[in-house]
Amino acid sequence: xxxxxxxxxxxxxxxxxxxxxxxxxxxxMVFATAAGLLVGLLNMYGGKVVGAITRLYIEVVRGTPALLxxxxxxxxxxxVGINLPQFxxxxxxxxxxxxxxxxxxxxxxxxxxxxxxxxxxFSLGMSRLQALRFVxxxxxxxxxxxxxxxxxxxxxxDTSLVAFxxxxxxxxxxxxIGARTYNPMSPLIGAAIIYLLMTTPVMQWxxxxxxxxD
Amino acid sequence: xxxxxxxxxxxxxxxxxxKSFGSLEVIKGVGFDxxxxxxxxxxxxxxxxKSTLVRCLNWIExxxxxxxxxxxxxxxxxxxxxxxLREDIGMVFQQFNVFPHLTALQNVALGxxxxxxxxxxxxxxxxxxxxxxVGLSHRAAYKPGQMSGGEQQRVAIARALAMHPKLMLFDxxxxxxxxxxxxxxxxxxxxxxxxGMTMIVVTHEMGFAREVADRxxxxxxxxxxxxxxxxxxxxxxxxxxxxxxxxxxLMA
Ligand SMILES: Nc1ncnc2c1ncn2[C@@H]1O[C@H](COP(=O)(O)OP(=O)(O)O)[C@@H](O)[C@H]1O
Ligand SMILES: [Mg+2]
Numbered sequence: 150x151x152x153x154x155x156x157x158x159x160x161x162x163x164x165x166x167x168x169x170x171x172x173x174x175x176x177x178m179v180f181a182t183a184a185g186l187l188v189g190l191l192n193m194y195g196g197k198v199v200g201a202i203t204r205l206y207i208e209v210v211r212g213t214p215a216l217l218x219x220x221x222x223x224x225x226x227x228x229v230g231i232n233l234p235q236f237x238x239x240x241x242x243x244x245x246x247x248x249x250x251x252x253x254x255x256x257x258x259x260x261x262x263x264x265x266x267x268x269x270x271f272s273l274g275m276s277r278l279q280a281l282r283f284v285x286x287x288x289x290x291x292x293x294x295x296x297x298x299x300x301x302x303x304x305x306x307d308t309s310l311v312a313f314x315x316x317x318x319x320x321x322x323x324x325x326i327g328a329r330t331y332n333p334m335s336p337l338i339g340a341a342i343i344y345l346l347m348t349t350p351v352m353q354w355x356x357x358x359x360x361x362x363d
Numbered sequence: 364x365x366x367x368x369x370x371x372x373x374x375x376x377x378x379x380x381x382k383s384f385g386s387l388e389v390i391k392g393v394g395f396d397x398x399x400x401x402x403x404x405x406x407x408x409x410x411x412x413k414s415t416l417v418r419c420l421n422w423i424e425x426x427x428x429x430x431x432x433x434x435x436x437x438x439x440x441x442x443x444x445x446x447x448l449r450e451d452i453g454m455v456f457q458q459f460n461v462f463p464h465l466t467a468l469q470n471v472a473l474g475x476x477x478x479x480x481x482x483x484x485x486x487x488x489x490x491x492x493x494x495x496x497v498g499l500s501h502r503a504a505y506k507p508g509q510m511s512g513g514e515q516q517r518v519a520i521a522r523a524l525a526m527h528p529k530l531m532l533f534d535x536x537x538x539x540x541x542x543x544x545x546x547x548x549x550x551x552x553x554x555x556x557x558x559g560m561t562m563i564v565v566t567h568e569m570g571f572a573r574e575v576a577d578r579x580x581x582x583x584x585x586x587x588x589x590x591x592x593x594x595x596x597x598x599x600x601x602x603x604x605x606x607x608x609x610x611x612x613l614m615a
Binding site for chain 1: 456
């Protein structure tokens with residue numbers, strides 16, 4: 150039974166959860182992008198051993214549920230003496246997870262740049278790093294933005310998994326309200342609307358960017 | 364030593380150069396040398412290995428074996444600084460390979476700023492001079508996407524010149540350019556030759572070769588078949604393969 154009054158009365162509580170969701174998304178995304186770029190570059194240019202290690206990382210993470218990685222980081226790290234509070238633990242696991250996908254985004258973008266571009270850079274005497282920094286990566290910028298925006302939207306949704314380590318994100322708060330009011334449906338609908346308000350603009354932005362790149 | 368005597372005053376000496384891609388041998392033992400300020404034109408059918416040979420000279424394609432001596436120094440990939448070598452050898456590509464995210468001016472100034480760690484203002488001032496030299500002062504702020512093929516290739520030439528190379532390599536610089544714009548690029552190359560630039564040009568432009576080349580080398584299937592002055596090679600080719608190639612080029 151949907152009761153709008155329940156959503157309305159608990160809106161500040163829900164919005165506080167949305168704030169946590171958004172903060173976690175942004176922090177995780179920043180680290181995931183930095184790590185993804187690094188992993189992608191190491192995978193392409195790191196040589197045989199580093200290439201194989203990063204490839205293994207990418208494939209393992211992409212083949213594993215994000216939830217499992219979150220639980221692993223939260224429950225397994227303390228065993229080896231690393232005690233992370235909820236928020237950093239959640240951010241680290243989500244970043245580790247998304248870095249694998251983002252590494253592939255950067256790899257695809259770098260590989261889409263014609264070989265002649267790096268050859269021209271090399272012919273001027275540039276090192277591999279200089280060619281990347283001044284010639285290749287600037288050209289990938291427009292190409293990586295749409296897929297990165299897509300990953301960002303997906304990450305907004307995937308942050309809901311941190312409810313499993315009792316983090317009070319948007320979904321978790323909705324469940325609290327549901328338990329308190331004996332009406333689980335209403336706050337969930339409220340949360341769904343707030344998720345949509347966050348993801349839709351990002352996905353629309355991504356679509357617009359894609360159109361401009363073509 | 365007699366060998367050094369022979370090499371004295373040569374900018375380039377290539378001996379028994381081989382290059383394979385996997386099991387496919389593309390350059391099968393090529394040797395030639397070049398004087399300072401010499402202009403060499405390289406011709407031959409498509410697939411004969413001209414691009415590969417030229418790309419071996421600046422290690423964009425590392426040769427499989429052979430000896431390359433550039434400016435008096437034997438190039439040894441173990442001890443030679445290949446990046447330093449490339450600063451001294453300018454390269455112009457068939458597909459221009461100008462940097463599409465940068466303006467013409469930035470394209471030309473990038474090498475001096477990044478590689479030679481030069482002062483940006485000075486590098487851009489010189490880049491302006493080089494753009495003027497290739498007739499593109501009015502395009503300094505344009506990006507490659509806004510320029511014709513002939514203009515892009517002239518930017519690419521200016522970009523290579525900005526490193527003050529001792530040798531310029533041109534790999535079919537006009538093959539991807541609309542016919543009516545080819546002369547713009549050739550004029551710049553003639554000007555360079557007149558100024559005494561040492562250059563190797565892969566081209567099938569017979570007019571350019573006759574006007575500019577000191578020597579023409581004809582290649583086929585990874586080997587040098589014949590070489591001589593443009594007059595010797597074009598008017599009295601000795602080898603049958605050269606004759607049949609020239610008749611095809613002249614017909615086209
Ligand atoms: N990177 C490469 N990998 C494999 N084969 C190549 C590569 N580059 C060139 N080749 C081959 O080498 C031969 C000579 O090519 P190329 O030097 O481009 O000839 P040309 O410039 O005279 O047309 C061709 O058969 C070509 O397919
Ligand atoms: Mg070629």
